[in-house]
Amino acid sequence: MTTLTGLISRPDHIKLAVEGMLKRLRTDRIDLLYQHRVDPQVPIEDVAGAIKDLMGQGKVLHWGLSEMGLQTLRRAHAELPVTAVQSEYSMLWRGPEKEVLPLCQEQGIGFVPWSPLGVGFLTGAIDEMTRFADGDFRKTETRFSPETRAHNLALVRLVKSWAERKQTTPARIALAWLLAQKPWIVPITGTTQMAHLLDNIDATEVIFSVDELEALNAALAGIAILGERLPPAVAVLSGVEAPLK
Structure with missing residues (x-):
């Protein structure tokens, strides 16, 4: 998760942030929850574990990653299947084509260009x-x-x-x-x-x-x-x- 104060993806913070989202959005679930930037202080397996708990409660249906490295994506997907990956991608910047898109295709992960x-x-x-x-x-x-x-x-x-x-x-x-x-x-x-x-x-x-x-x-x-x-x-x-x- 990303906040105005930096990268905070501790499991307790993720769950607190999701509760705030649900309240502000006036809904009982989030269809697709992203970790928008990787927090180097928190193992991605711990992030996936927090999301899995939220899924078990019906508060999150799917999860995704944004601007992650290939190994992070592989580890995350092995822990809890990732639905979508976000990254900049356009005719102007085609960086994901070499490695990220092939990995998404291999693993059955959707890709969302911003x-x-x-x-x-x-x-x-x-x-x-x-x-x-x-x-x-x-x-x-x-x-x-x-x-x-x-x-x-x-x-x-x-x-x-x-x-x-x-x-x-x-x-x-x-x-x-x-x-x-x-x-x-x-x-x-x-x-x-x-x-x-x-x-x-x-x-x-x-x-x-x-x-x-x-x-x-x-x-x-x-x-x-x-x-x-x-x-x-x-x-x-x-x-x-x-x-x-």
Whole structure:
């Protein structure tokens, strides 16, 4: 579990946090409970044990992990089957493809990409003239720095060209591409605007033929994204484990 004061995944704290969630949500159960960042001070087996207790009480139905390492996922799944894994994944950042997605497929675990639109980049809302306000974390990510952004905008141009080809929006292309990767991938768009929500929902109407998907993937493979998604200090403080950096 993650709080404003840091990573706290002690079993007693997990159970206390769940009680608070149930009260605030006015419900008797949580369908899917995530450990959003790994707590290095608490063995993942202890976390799984706490979740198992909550499942036995009917308060939690399923559980998942976010930004964990491969060994953590294997140990967690062996202790208590994991339903879903969360990580950043999009055309902009494809880190999970090498090891995490194959492990999810092997173990029958669903995958939930967050930031599927590349924190707005893939919608075309960010260009060379964009300036990020103080407090916007994108200001600290080198993939969005002025030095790398001009290069990385080649990806946006590709997405826009496919939006024109399919007579849709760039956001829908980015989401439809994710949905086409695996049937057990379900993106979280995280929008706060109704217009964006409605646009995103229609991504399910965008279908790629086998040839189209092959062509799009080939074009994506030809674009090397420069810069990192997280400053090293932020990755350490947020508990992101090595395989997903």
